[in-house]
Amino acid sequence: MPDMVSGTSQREKEMKIYNFSAGPAMLPEAVMRKAQAEFIDFQGSGSGILELSHRGKFFQPVIDRAEANVRELLNISDDYAVCFVQGGASMQFAMLAMNLLNGGTADYVDTGVWSNKAAKEAKMFGNVNIVASSRDDKYDHIPAASEWKLTPGAAYMHITSNNTIAGTQYIDLPTAPAGVPLIADMSSDVMSRMFDINKFGMVYAGAQKNIGPAGVALVIIRKDLAARTDESKVPTMLRYSTYINEGSMFNTPPTFAIYILALITDWLKENGGIAAMEQHNNAKAKMLYDFLDESSFYASPVAKADRSRMNVVFRTPSDELDAKFVSEATACGLTQLKGHRLVGGCRASIYNAMPVEGVQALIDFMKKFECANK
Numbered sequence: 001m002p003d004m005v006s007g008t009s010q011r012e013k014e015m016k017i018y019n020f021s022a023g024p025a026m027l028p029e030a031v032m033r034k035a036q037a038e039f040i041d042f043q044g045s046g047s048g049i050l051e052l053s054h055r056g057k058f059f060q061p062v063i064d065r066a067e068a069n070v071r072e073l074l075n076i077s078d079d080y081a082v083c084f085v086q087g088g089a090s091m092q093f094a095m096l097a098m099n100l101l102n103g104g105t106a107d108y109v110d111t112g113v114w115s116n117k118a119a120k121e122a123k124m125f126g127n128v129n130i131v132a133s134s135r136d137d138k139y140d141h142i143p144a145a146s147e148w149k150l151t152p153g154a155a156y157m158h159i160t161s162n163n164t165i166a167g168t169q170y171i172d173l174p175t176a177p178a179g180v181p182l183i184a185d186m187s188s189d190v191m192s193r194m195f196d197i198n199k200f201g202m203v204y205a206g207a208q209k210n211i212g213p214a215g216v217a218l219v220i221i222r223k224d225l226a227a228r229t230d231e232s233k234v235p236t237m238l239r240y241s242t243y244i245n246e247g248s249m250f251n252t253p254p255t256f257a258i259y260i261l262a263l264i265t266d267w268l269k270e271n272g273g274i275a276a277m278e279q280h281n282n283a284k285a286k287m288l289y290d291f292l293d294e295s296s297f298y299a300s301p302v303a304k305a306d307r308s309r310m311n312v313v314f315r316t317p318s319d320e321l322d323a324k325f326v327s328e329a330t331a332c333g334l335t336q337l338k339g340h341r342l343v344g345g346c347r348a349s350i351y352n353a354m355p356v357e358g359v360q361a362l363i364d365f366m367k368k369f370e371c372a373n374k
């Protein structure tokens with residue numbers, strides 16, 4: 001049994017663990033240490049962070065800081081609202097359409113399991129036009145924007161900026177036709193790369209990949225879009241205007257998740273912001289893809305131009321070797337490398353918190369495994 005009292009968990013022992021989970025994912029160690037201390041006594045209040053009223057004098061500055069950090073890091077103007085919503089990215093699939101579709105037609109680019117699910121939910125509230133899909137190719141690429149069959153005057157256009165399961169990503173984010181709000185599910189690459197929020201009507205992300213724990217989704221929405229909701233048809237808790245008017249506190253918000261998001265965005269600011277993060281992420285992804293390209297043992301099924309810098313999908317020559325790879329890697333402290341059940345193979349998720357050393361350790365292990373098994 002781990003010695004909980006003295007804190008000699010696996011984390012303190014000699015073997016360094018690198019966790020490649022797709023989500024919930026690795027958090028920066030400095031953030032966890034700080035949260036550990038404040039878990040018991042938040043800023044001298046005598047109560048732990050989980051015990052404090054959301055309306056009290058201790059929590060309000062936390063949620064204010066979370067919002068201010070998000071605004072600063074992503075350079076968000078007052079034209080946009082920043083909201084913290086429960087229900088994850090999956091609830092946004094429906095909430096978005098409830099608020100902004102209202103019987104109209106929305107365009108969706110089908111680039112993976114998540115965009116497919118988003119489109120399915122939207123269909124309950126209006127027409128969905130799938131402008132392009134790579135489904136028949138097992139989502140191994142992003143369909144070229146020049147081939148999209150757009151709806152003139154669509155209520156909005158929806159993309160999934162990074163496809164967590166398939167391992168693809170829009171390296172260049174698209175633009176929507178004039179007057180059509182572009183909406184992105186950025187659950188698995190928000191704050192990992194630079195982008196111009198002003199090109200979007202709304203961006204949403206479950207926090208548990210790059211910016212926090214499970215339990216909160218970040219929603220950044222242009223205020224004039226939020227005003228389009230037909231309030232007679234959408235329940236209070238599902239209207240963006242409720243979150244905007246009540247500072248995300250119409251009811252009790254997920255205080256712990258928002259608190260961790262505040263700490264992670266503090267950490268991002270201390271470490272050079274999004275530009276530095278993008279460099280760090282590009283460097284890690286390049287190391288891994290360069291290695292895959294040189295190898296005749298490992299292969300990546302993803303089109304080179306669309307390779308995700310967050311989720312690197314690869315396979316060994318057989319399903320049996322994939323399984324052996326995952327289990328031997330785990331024994332060496334490289335955990336959660338199993339590919340998504342729908343895709344199989346292996347997947348290394350290398351979000352912001354994954355250090356370069358973790359990627360190097362993975363490559364070193366891959367080399368050894370190749371020698372022993374080819």
Ligand SMILES: *Cc1c(COP(=O)(O)O)cnc(C)c1O
Nearest residue numbers: 088089090114164185187188206
């Ligand atoms: C993980 C993920 C989701 C689902 O997030 P939940 O918060 O679990 O609902 C949606 N979209 C993308 C791109 C994801 O990576």
